[in-house]
Each structure stands twice: as C-alpha cells, then as structure tokens.
Amino acid sequence: MDNSAHVAAGGRLRDRFGERDPASLFAVLGVLLLAGGVAVPDFETLLFAWGGTALFAAFLLRVVTRTVTLPAAVTTDVHATMARNARRLTGGGSSRYVPEDGSVALAVDGSERRLDPVGERLLATVDDAPDATVEERLPVLVDALVNDLELAGRASAVPVEGGVEVTVTDSRVGTDELFDHPVASVLGVGLVRVVGGPVRVEPVAEGEQLILTCRFE
Structure with a gap:
C-alpha cells in the first residue's frame, strides 16, 4: 500500500435516535422555559418546574446515548x-x-x-x-x-x-x-x-x- 494512502474509521458513537439529538432539544427547551419563568413572574413556578424537568431529561438522554453497546x-x-x-x-x-x-x-x-x-x-x-x-x-x-x-x-x-x-x-x-x-x-x-x-x-x-x-x- 502506498504510504501516502490512509484508511480511517470514524469514532462517532452510533446515535440510538438516528440523526436526531433529543438531548440538545431538551436542553434548549429547558433553557427557554427557565427564561420564560424569569420573564413571566406570574407563571414562574410552573415554567421553572418544566424547565428543570427538561434539563434533567437532557442530562439523562446524554448519558444514555453516549453508552457504548454491541448488537x-x-x-x-x-x-x-x-x-x-x-x-x-x-x-x-x-x-x-x-x-x-x-x-x-x-x-x-x-x-x-x-x-x-x-x-x-x-x-x-x-x-x-x-x-x-x-x-x-x-x-x-x-x-x-x-x-x-x-x-x-x-x-x-x-x-x-x-x-x-x-x-x-x-x-x-x-x-x-x-x-x-x-x-x-x-x-x-x-x-x-x-x-x-x-x-x-x-x-x-x-x-x-x-x-x-x-x-x-
């Protein structure tokens, strides 16, 4: 083989959800809900609860999707x-x-x-x-x-x-x-x-x- 030729395989973990990234979506949603709680004080309790839940879901999904599994x-x-x-x-x-x-x-x-x-x-x-x-x-x-x-x-x-x-x-x-x-x-x-x-x-x-x-x- 020519020394100038290189063969490489990607190290990206297979995403269990295809090309989608639900962890990032939940993280963005959580931040938006928390920001909404600050902007709308009348609903801050509800928005903070939803925002915290969305961020926690994002954390769990990030952990799960980064776990290496074998078929x-x-x-x-x-x-x-x-x-x-x-x-x-x-x-x-x-x-x-x-x-x-x-x-x-x-x-x-x-x-x-x-x-x-x-x-x-x-x-x-x-x-x-x-x-x-x-x-x-x-x-x-x-x-x-x-x-x-x-x-x-x-x-x-x-x-x-x-x-x-x-x-x-x-x-x-x-x-x-x-x-x-x-x-x-x-x-x-x-x-x-x-x-x-x-x-x-x-x-x-x-x-x-x-x-x-x-x-x-």
Whole structure:
C-alpha cells in the first residue's frame, strides 16, 4: 500500500435516535422555559418546574446515548464461535458446573479438562450469598438474568425432581450454540455456590424460549 494512502474509521458513537439529538432539544427547551419563568413572574413556578424537568431529561438522554453497546448478533456470533471451539477441544460431551479451589469450573464429561465458565465473570457483579438456600438464591439469579445482566427479556423458575427448571424468553444471546451459554452458565455457577456440589445444566431451545433444567448431583 502506498504510504501516502490512509484508511480511517470514524469514532462517532452510533446515535440510538438516528440523526436526531433529543438531548440538545431538551436542553434548549429547558433553557427557554427557565427564561420564560424569569420573564413571566406570574407563571414562574410552573415554567421553572418544566424547565428543570427538561434539563434533567437532557442530562439523562446524554448519558444514555453516549453508552457504548454491541448488537446482539455480534455477541451471539462471538459466543457461538468460542463455545464451538471449546466443545471441540474437550471432545463435545455434556457439561457440569463443579466447585474447584474456591471458584467454579466447567467440567466436560469424557474429558479431564476444566474450563473457566462464562458465568463466573458475569456473576462477579452480583451479590454473593453462600449461606442462602436454593429457594432463596434462585429468585436472585433469575432477577439478575433479566435486570442486572440483561441476558433475557423474561425468566421464570419452577422446582422439578432433583433440581429446578428455568424458562427464559427473549434471550439476548442467540441459542445456536448452547455449550456454556451465558444464561446456563450464570445458573450453573450461581447454584454451585449454593449447593456446594456439581450442577448439571441441560439447555434446550424451543422456539423463542430457552428451557434450562438444572439438576444437583
């Protein structure tokens, strides 16, 4: 390539609202309303309240639109590729989440290798409660999947013989590759910390739902 030729990519964050800038619009509106409150004393209370609300909305929108996000398709492709490679290296057997040296490891049947599960890193931001029971911890994990980690649109759990069954709707990460899927990994790691023993998670994709059966061995 000619040294005089340069290739560059823009660093502008993608605007979630297209080419519009709602934060600036709310900021201008807020300033105008505050100015109106000064110019029209009879309505100053109302105009000041509206102006303050508009400025606060502008601040929140500025924070939100500056947040860097990745499309779900990108995270799905990255996970599917890495999970497929890991499954090939370990022989492709079913997997269990097991306690190991104070943490949790991913053990693959038919292989002596131990992998670091995705859920170990994801749960680092979720409060740990080693003394909790499964009944106490499961709602926390389900809530974390939806509200903290935003890995699912909705999730629910019911007890089954020898474990629990979790149904996830609208998984943010695709289900083309279920080996150590982030949702399964969070449940497996979280439950191992509670039961103190191996947990086998069997994920099955059914339409728009991801059904995970977690059994305590």
